[in-house]
Amino acid sequence: MGLLRLVLGDQLSAGIAALQDLDPARDVVLMAEVMGECTYVPHHKQKLVLVLSAMRHFAAELAARGVRLDYIRLDDPANTGTLTGEVARAMARHRPTGLVATFPGEWRVLEAMRGWEEALGLPVEIREDSRFLCPLPRFRRWAQGRRQLRMEFFYREMRRETGLLMDADAAPVGGQWNYDAENRRRLERGVVPPPPRRTPPDAVTREVMDLVESRFPANFGTLDAFAWPVTAEEAQAALEDFIAARLARFGDYQDAMASGEPVLFHALVSTSLNLGLLTPRACCEAAEAAFRAGRAPLNAVEGFIRQILGWREYVRGLYWLKMPDYAATNALEATRPLPWSWWGGETRMNCLKQVVRQTRDLAYAHHIQRLMVTGNFALLAGLDPAPVNEWYMAVYADAFEWVELPNTHGMALHADGGVIASKPYAASGAYINRMSDYCRGCAYDVKAATGPDACPMNALYWDFLARHERRFGGNPRLAMPLRALRAMPPAKREALRAQAAAFLAGPEMRPEA
Incomplete structure (x- = not known):
């Protein structure tokens, strides 16, 4: 027996580091669908289908090349439910001389990997992920x-x-x-x-869809519109469609x-x-x-x-x-719980309704929807970064912590205190009105800052600046809005504060169940 070579669900590349110098006659490739990876956040159903189907297709490609494969399915009765447990079982089955893995995409997985050598008593080599352009x-x-x-x-x-x-x-x-x-x-x-270009589900994907619906019936999202590429060939076709169209x-x-x-x-x-x-x-x-x-x-x-x-x-x-300290930062001391509307509950704010419903149906929203609608709202409302980060991790099909956390925690929430962005990306309803048609179909008036039908983004924006006026007072990129804030009559500032407070205490901000 040679080496055990581990391939994770986000490492589905023929040239992945763990497979370089593979000896097909002696080495075994381990791939495992485990409940721990499916449940560490409540993943969108489409994300679960995407990863599991792509893993199964990649495994089939390896097998077709003559690679010796040890593939553990989620519904295998002997499945331990953890990556560490499946590595230990594979070590016992194959008795390899060591394990080779590629550097993972999440801190918690790296921490687990670093404990395997001592726990299992065999050499563990973790190779740099050469797919990235900057080591x-x-x-x-x-x-x-x-x-x-x-x-x-x-x-x-x-x-x-x-x-x-x-x-x-x-x-x-x-x-x-x-x-x-x-x-x-x-x-x-x-x-x-x-x-x-749409990629219709094939037999393998449909089998995984049935598995996900049976195992994760209460998870957020629908599978009706699932059309993500699950093979390199399909992904290449999707890229070519984008380039051309x-x-x-x-x-x-x-x-x-x-x-x-x-x-x-x-x-x-x-x-x-x-x-x-x-x-x-x-x-x-x-x-x-x-x-x-x-x-x-x-x-x-x-x-x-x-x-x-x-x-x-x-x-x-x-x-x-x-990492790992980055995830725990909360520079703006935001503590408000995540609203129930982010899991599909009703909201009168059309911009939030549009993005949440789209996310539910497609497991997708583009970067401005994430940054300037849900992200901006979370920033202005002072939502606790931890549940906001978990929500983004859970609901988007492309979310892995290495890419999600800095984008949400740093760019959208400014929770890192300015490590990524020199200013918080805070905006009133005017920005959303300028860049979209969402305000046209909204129950709120985007041009009003106070009153029963005023756009909540407006009062929340000024209230955010007022709450953090001292912190951002010397920031040149916020000099103009802060001058406008300071020039406001006290009565107007108080009206905006009261408007924001009433919204934050109202039914739209009901905490998630």
């Missing part, structure tokens, strides 16, 4: 000694190192590093986004929101990237090739590459640099 030691070198860890400067270094969107003279294509200012258009009337207008409308248009011009590749069905380099190179061929404008291609090469790599590096 963790490289990120630590970049971060060392820096007073601020801003993504933009990291992104520029990654552009230079990879050569993506760079001219021969080592200057950025077009003369600018970042075209974000050109990517903020509202969806105009008459602009109709093309529907994305939506990339050209992705830049212009990447911050837009519209009723009945959950995808707009977004790529829908994050699930495939985070499972390992696509590589970040392949996605970036496909987008760059479209630009070089004249099929997509620079603002769209740069915006897409920045999300992957810049933001995705940056938040992974930051997660592993700052």
Whole structure:
């Protein structure tokens, strides 16, 4: 017997580090569906189906290549329910000389892995995950000694190192590093986004859907619209569909929101990237090739590459640099419980209703919906970061802690005190009205800050600034709204405070059951 090689559910790449130098004649690959990974947060039904179906398809591909496989199904009567338990059972079955694993995506899994060598009495090798474009030691070198860890400067270094969107003279294509200012258009009337390519469930996926419905009937979400790619071939087809049909207008409308248009011009590749069905380099190179061929404008291609090469790599590096203490920070001392409406309860706020219902039906919302609707509301209302982070982890099909936690905890909630963002992304109803049509169908008046039908975002926004006025008083990026706050007559400030307090004490903020 040779080595036992572990492949996790988000490591479904043929070239994953744990499978490099595999000896098919002697080594065994272990894959395990375990209840512990299915229940550490109450995952959306679509996320459970996505991961389990993708694992089964990947296992079948390995077996077809002649790889010796030890695959544990969730409904196996002997299943221990934990990753550690299944590794121990596999060690006893196969008596390998050691175990090889790839660096995981979550701190809790790494902590478990680090205990296996002593517990099992065999060598355990944890290899760097080579799928990422910035190895963790490289990120630590970049971060060392820096007073601020801003993504933009990291992104520029990654552009230079990879050569993506760079001219021969080592200057950025077009003369600018970042075209974000050109990517903020509202969806105009008459602009109709093309529907994305759907991947209908095959027999394997339908079997997993039945398993999930029977084992997790009370979990959030529906399976009716499940159409996520579950193989590398399907993921590649979805990427090509985006490049051909939506990339050209992705830049212009990447911050837009519209009723009945959950995808707009977004790529829908994050699930495939985070499972390992696509590589970040392949996605970036496909987008760059479209630009070089004249099929997509620079603002769209740069915006897409920045999300992957810049933001995705940056938040992974930051997660592993700052964990485990990062998750426990609560710089704004937010303590309010999560409202029941976030699990499908009724709300009169159309923006929240749209995003929560879309999330329930698709296990998906694009980054502005997450940041500037649910995230902004959680920030303004002072929701406790821990249950908010758990909610984001639970409801989105692409959520794994290395990518979810920095985005939610740092970017949306400012709970890290400014490690990621130099200012909190706080906004009143005016922002949502500017970037969407949500306010048109709302019971609240987005132009009113006080009164029975006033948009709650408005009073909550000013109340948030007032609560944290001292903390952000020296922040130049908040100087303008803070000047406006200080110029308000005392009676107006008190009316806004009372309006916010009444909403926070009202039925829309009923805690989750």
